[in-house]
Amino acid sequence: MVVTRFAPSPNGSLHLGHAYSAITAHDLAKERGGTFQLRIEDIDGVRSLPEKADEFREDLEWLGLEWVEMPAQSTRLETYEAFARNLLSRGYLYPCTCTRKDIMAMKPRMGPEGAIYPGTCKGRNLDPEKPAALRLDVDRAMAELPELFWEDEVNGTQIADPRPFGDVVLVRKDAPASYHLASTLDDASDGVTLVTRGQDLYAMTHIHRVLQELLGLPVPMWHHHPILLGEDGEKLAKRRNSPSLADRRRAGEDGRVLADRLRRGEFGAGITLASA
Structure with missing residues (x-):
């Protein structure tokens, strides 16, 4: 169905x-x-x-x-936390205390979501008292995963490659999960088989397909309509x-x-x- x-x-x-x-x-x-x-x-x-x-x-x-x-989503916070802990324990997430101002001061390259985070906090010992987001270590994920595909009814077969986004935030400092993590988990939990959304979110699917593979989630079909x-x-x-x-x-x-x-x-x- x-x-x-x-x-x-x-x-x-x-x-x-x-x-x-x-x-x-x-x-x-x-x-x-x-x-x-x-x-x-x-x-x-x-x-x-x-x-x-x-x-x-x-x-x-x-x-x-x-x-x-x-x-x-406000009823699902424990689920987001549990899956984030899973990724963190396996080494796919790392804490980051950088603010947007900090990142822009580094004069980063720009990607589909704006400034590409240069990985400043990766591998560093950070102050545990300072608020931190959790970022996905995209290079590690892509090095350990097989080639991943996803199907879009409008755009056809795609090869997942989230690297143009850099290490995206999966757990925000000010929220229990980013759009990437929460939406991916919710669609799986709700049994969504056809993710229907605008073409402006098309590129995000590269990230979501990788998360599905890392977390062992079912892979739906996508339909990105014009806006x-x-x-x-x-x-x-x-x-x-x-x-x-x-x-x-x-x-x-x-x-x-x-x-x-x-x-x-x-x-x-x-x-x-x-x-x-």
């Missing part, structure tokens, strides 16, 4: 880009006789707003979507005040009609989205 999911973070309202992603995941599951899940990714500290989760549910219902709700862009050609984003679904809903717009317009491509995907 095909299982897809939509996993928003409650740190702001949903917009048309989120609607397009949720509808894509929902429809892929339904047309294949599968299940569409909703998972709230609420471990971003004070930025996670509990009331937004209810708003999300109202938005999805307004769009005419049906889902099975899975446990929120909606604003009038300025930039990705729609909460932080850029893209028009929210909640505002459209409260203004009396018909959500099912809006969903069908998104399905028909009236707003465009991967191209400029005109105001509507």
Whole structure:
């Protein structure tokens, strides 16, 4: 059975880009006789707003979507900790006390996620009282693992290579897990077989495929769909005040009609989205 999911973070309202992603995941599951899940990714500290989760549910219902709700990330902290300890005990993680300011002062190379961490803390004895993140030793992982592949319905067969990202953070100083670790573990726990998300997250899959291999997790299929862009050609984003679904809903717009317009491509995907 095909299982897809939509996993928003409650740190702001949903917009048309989120609607397009949720509808894509929902429809892929339904047309294949599968299940569409909703998972709230609420471990971003004070930025996670509990009331937004209810708003999300109202938005999805307004769009005419049906889902099975899975446990929120805040209920899974022990799982994240246990798997992080597993990787740490096997030598795949190391502590890092560097701040973003520290890293930028090193004039690092830039990669898909921004500055590539130069490995400054690797092998060092650090002050145990100083807050530290845990980073993945990518070179060690790649040296010990066989060649790994992953399948994307849009982009075809891929060879996993996370090295362009450098040693990514898996456990943050200010949160129990990074997106990479939490999302990978959640998808495995929830039985997701088709990870459906935007092309902007496509490159992240190289990291997630390596984590699946290190942790002995099942390997799903991926479907990275095009993303909606604003009038300025930039990705729609909460932080850029893209028009929210909640505002459209409260203004009396018909959500099912809006969903069908998104399905028909009236707003465009991967191209400029005109105001509507």
